[in-house]
Amino acid sequence: MRKYLLLLILCLTVVIADAQQFMLNGRITGDKGEPIGFTSVYIRNSTYGTTANELGQYQFKLAPGNYNIVYRFVGYREKVVPVSITDHDERLNVQLENEVFSRDDTATYNRKTDRGMAIMREVMANRERHMNEFKSYTCQVYIKGVQRLTKAPKSLMSSPVIKQLDLDSLGRGILYQSESLSEFNLQRPNKFKEITIAAKSTGGSPAFNYNKASDLQLNIYQNIFYIDGLRSRGFVSPVADNAFKYYRFRLAGTTVSNNRTIHKIAILPKSKRSSTFRGFLYIVDGDWRVYSADLYLTEENDNINLIDTLSISQQYIPVKDSVWLPASIQYDYKGSVLGFKFAGYYVGIYNNYKIDQTFPDGFFNGEVLKVDTAANTKPSSYWNAIRPVPLTPQEMRDYRKKDSLFALQHSDPYLDSVQLENNKFSLPSYTIFGYEAKNRRTKESFYVAPLYQSIYYNTVEGWGIDAQVKYTKKFDDLRSFSISPEFKYGFSSKLASPMIHSEYLFDQWHRGRVFTNFGADVMDLSNVGTRSLWFNTLSSLLFENNYVKYYRNQYGNIGYERELANGILWSSSVEYSNRRQLYNTSYQHIFNPKNKEYTSNNPLAPPGTPADDRSFLFPEHQAFTFKTSLEFTFGQRYITRPDGRTFVPSRYPKIVLNYRKGIDGVFGSDVNYDFVSINISQDHIPIGLTGYSSFRISAGDFLNRRNLYFMDYNHFSGNQGLTFDPTDLASFHFLPFYQFSSNDAFLEAHYQHNFAGAFFSRIPFMRKLKLEEIIGANFLTEKNNMNYSEFYVGIQRLFFRVDYGVSFTGDKKYIQGFRIFYGIR
Template identity: 60%
Template sequence: MKKCLLYTLLLINAFTFKALGQQYILSGHVTDQRGAPVSFVSVYIRNTTYGTTSNEQGVYKFNLSPGEYDVIYRYVGYKEQIDHITISDHSVLHNVQMEDEVFKLKAVNIVDKRNRDTAASRIMRRVIAKREFYLKEVNTFSCAVYVKGVQKLTGAPKKLLSNGVSKVLDLDSNGRGIFYQSESISNYNYKRPNKVKEITISAREAGISPTFSYNKASDLQANFYNNLFSVPGLSSHAFVSPVAKNAFSFYRYHLEGATVENGHTIDKIKLSARGDGEYSFEGYIYILEGDWRIYSVDVHLTNKVNRLNFVDTMKISQQYIPVEDNTWMPASIQYDYSGDVLGFKFEGYYIAIYNNYKFNVTFPPDFFNGEVMRLDTAANLKTADYWFKNRPIPLTAQETRDYQKKDSILRLEKSKPYLDSLQKHKNRILILPYTVFGFTATSRDNKDSLYVYPFNKTLFYNTVQGLGINLKARLSHTSDDFKTLGIIPNLRYGFADKLFSANIHSYYIYDLFHEGRFFLNFGSDVLDLNNVGTRSLYFNTLSTLLSNNNYVKYYRSDFGDAGFMRELSNGILFTVSLSYANRTQLFNTSYAHIFKSSTKHYTSNNPLAPDTVPANDRSILFPQNQALTLNASVKFTFDQHYITRATGKIYLPSKYPTLTVNYRKAIPGVFGADAGYDFVSADVSQSRIRLGLLGYSSFKLSAGDFLNKKALYFMDYNHFLGNQGLTFDPTYVGSFHFLPFYQFSANSFYFEAHYQHNFAGSLLNHIGFMRKLKLEEVIGANYLTEKNDMNYSELYVGLQRFIFRVDYGISYAGSHKYLQGFRIYYGIR
């Protein structure tokens, strides 16, 4: 009898737990009073943090256990609706018709002499007064985030559609279709003021990756309680929040009216910009009266007013919900955008849904270790059934077809016949791209690749070697665990000096997660006496033949070196190498001219010889010598943030300066080595330091000295990244505009400083016709002092647009003007 009773109780418990674990689907269609679907309505369970939104067609879906629920439906412009729904033992279809929201003025608004809406101003001043409280209200939280992105082409030029573009982008005959969609589910963790960690559980994408994307939950963490609001990639400057402490300098506010939702009074405030409005949003902000907090946001930016990149319009919508103890958090945020590039019209959106908030979370001491995002190794392997059960926003019919079509294409693309055909097609040599960018061939599985350096780096001319050939390629192999072996053979021959050089550079990346690698290099080569770089073979060829400026000075080296690099801990990168070299001075052997009428003469290959010395000068810069050199450096990146993928780390810029300490020692007497010295230096640098609305700054400071110099040769000096000629490379903040390549090279203590500021258009934006050009203003200064040449300085101004830049500057050697003029950059180095 006891056994029978026990079995009965176990059976009852089993059925009970099964019933409790069973979930059913609550779904429906949200429409307005005219029967039209309402897209992206926030739908969530009252007194919980569980919610979703409707899709573009107004369809929503929930997975719910049996029970009774109060379901809230909310969207800007519509009256909030609360429906009581019971889930028993089956799925429920519950359609909703939302009523238009009516905002009524509580009293007649008073407009003062300055045309200010005093009612709206009073409301916003109260909100701004509580801004910092709400910014710091939550110390820690975690939540689940679903991010979805869809990008569509809505039109394309007919001529381009007929040339195969429509097939590549999978468009219809009118140039319409989805060309990219993605979705991800993550656990998002936050600790005030700025520590985040996102763990992506699942991710999926289909189509051609767009120019910009917001696939991370952190990309869509839009907090209007911050004074400045930044959208990654959207603009070179930030925007002022409507509730910023100085918002009244940028906005006018108008009270449209108020309504009552669920016992709360909601004020609707219209935003309009003061001045040209470049840093301001337009649209509406909804305020929870009494609490004076943001209830929802519905604002937009336009390219015409706000000077946006890539898009013509960007709309930002955000919904807040009460979560716990009168704490409100975002339920969803959405970016909608549209644009037109060369006749291709596009539109799209990214939306984030936040669920299951947990506050006052106690994280382990080392949880926030710099890793801001980690992708689970199986994140990209989830099945279609998994996504159907777990995505909170149901796919539209068009999105479902697009996924199915692209999945079918992907399966086809993995077939052997297709891969063989694709490999043959993509490994074709195209003359024009090869000339500038080189040629790449890959194996079918992309584990093996061959890169041949471009033609403009293959054929060269200089006065030391004459016409020459520099054949260079890179071969690499990646194993199944993503370890990579690379070999770079290089053959070089000069027809005038008859010197043949051959060398091999190689590397082995063994630890993708700590930048672990070994490298081994050996052979012979013709090298620049300035080891930090002067002009490329391509630009030196042009300047030599076209203007008789043989700027670069060369020597020959027979060398071998081996080294090791690894991250000791997050933000500390250690590098060490040992090299042996036999160095020989070279002299000019060729004096060819394209323009015979030129009266300008080439200079000696001795960089310290004056210009008056003939080009065939044989003065001794250094005797043939050998050097055994130990190099070591430690790079400290403070508060280093990174993203972890299966293929390794992706490092993100730090908001703090980077410190690099270098030590170089030449060891005399070993293997007949002649050079003997000790050199130490330290560099501090940082790029893109944002200065509010005034753009961003970059700087570099460097200092060093030779502790001893028993036997020091010119190539062992500390050299600087100078510039001679009309073109220059502004991509590195530690470079000069006018500094000669060799004249200021230091064999004693030196100090150099570089500063550059990009105003991001904040000055020229006030000039009407210049505004449309979207130019960015640049100013900067460079400074160098060392024992032999004291107080060299440069000042410059410039204009930049994408990869194009023009600078005008002036330089001084001491108190005397040295050089001045223009420098240009157009993306080729």
């Protein structure tokens, strides 16, 4: 018995010893002792490794055994050092030698005969082979991001600012740090799923954010790739199949590293501003694949946003003899805003590749990112144990301070004091933004709409008040309930309009909700809306343009919405209404434009009809209406976080099927019709180097039109003012609000293309403005109306946009002119 017990103890000892891991760390320097930051460090013949920090310090854990450690950095000779891990941590400092790339000739560069051109032809010929070396893989990805303030205007560096941002006397300090650890799964050609195991961040929002593994999936073998946040147009890869149209290449030198011949190729764009990279590619001779890349973009040459320069460094390693994949990728950036200069980086480390994995059915279900419920709660001890890139002293100090600050700011006394301060009433704030009070413990909030939205004027009601409040209650399981009482009163019409709107979100994961609304209101005759109370007030009082036409509606409705499956959203509702015609009762104005008068509240009244017209549009009647729709979002993608689900724009069109029925005889209903329509749309379709396009096509018809009234017609999103809303692609620039409303078959189409600066970026005096060029067309055809069309061109910068367009009814010019948008809808 004792013999077997000793054998068992011995086996357990061996297992425990084998399971133990010890730290290998050290510092990487050059031949002059300078640190070589962000050097790739990995175990030869494996896919496990790390990257040094900016001070050249590295660390990672290894089980006892013998290893060959590879050290690689662009511009330095690759070094392989054998190391033995026994029963303790090991420190291994490494000095790298400058890589010497020799050329066979020293002749003047000739673009036709330079060997770099021939080498790149071989790379391009093998591009497809390298892209298709694997069908799928899974790996572990660690991402670290840091943004620093490197210089700040002295005039703005007061003591409170320096203290708050933890800056030194020169205005330097860390503004933002982030780390994440994920499992990344990819299946060619375009399916991926990322599971975030741990995530940590401190500081404010950075200039742009790449803290997900999918953000750093830069495949240099693709013809065109996009870098989110920098600009809407793509960049031509230097190994694209048409790269010779945009680049010349020069052999900068050749070296032999670990029995591989490596060519250093200089990337020379043919045009200074042609959506191209600059820098160097390192190519493996014979295999004609990318060994590493050292590329950069600049604001001056590439018209990128937010930053001045972006450097991209990527290291590839052999996962198998015939498969090479990135071991690391790094983005370094610099920029300046209003005298503040900043710099930062994101580095991604890829470990433990498993090639040609077989994923279970349904694994790629549209969920592109899932954040574990405990991802953001990992303690410092966890990060100290798994962090592959050691922190610098400054980063450690920043974490300690901001972690302590975070703990303070999330303590109950602090949160209670913040809540008390935020819940104080401020008249200036209420006037513009409204008033909101929250109770974080009960997860309740109370909101009052801003004062400027509460006072309005129109010719039907005269001056009026619109008092709106909203109560919201959230539950721990992500359910929520809201109720919004509203009261409107028109002093001229003497119409009181009490209403209650409520919604119960019972399934946040699948957009499941129930809603109900009831009360009385003075409503727009167009069910797609025309102008808000606020804009209609301004256009009426300042220009005597009472564009919106109103009717009285006493109503009650109830509806239901939920996803039936990923990408299939079903909604349905029923409504009962009592509807009657209204007339103008007030004719006030602030200015009286010459020869300008208010128009009738009957949208079908002929031009010249006086404002006090009481012509007949429809009788008072009752309507019982049923609506349902199915929305198909093909290839719908989404992100799942502990606080809910957010949707990612699909790469495919969306189709919406609508059915609306007026049911005769139910509760005295007078309507009897059936309306069907289909909408097909897609936003932001990337068109390579020339920006992106969007389109929407809608068609419909009344299958039965035995009895319906004007508000039951199919209405279109028209526009009759100087401003317009470009966020709604289905809106027209010049179409009258009600003139084309249809009770018959129709077809409408909208197309818009944003060149995203493709032309303006080539004009020296306009380049810095970063304007985006836009063209578009809208079309409408109906059975009982002439065809309507409009064409426009525009320029856009951030939320400001100016368009000039011309419209036609049939073949006759209708309206032309400018339309503007300045962020307010």
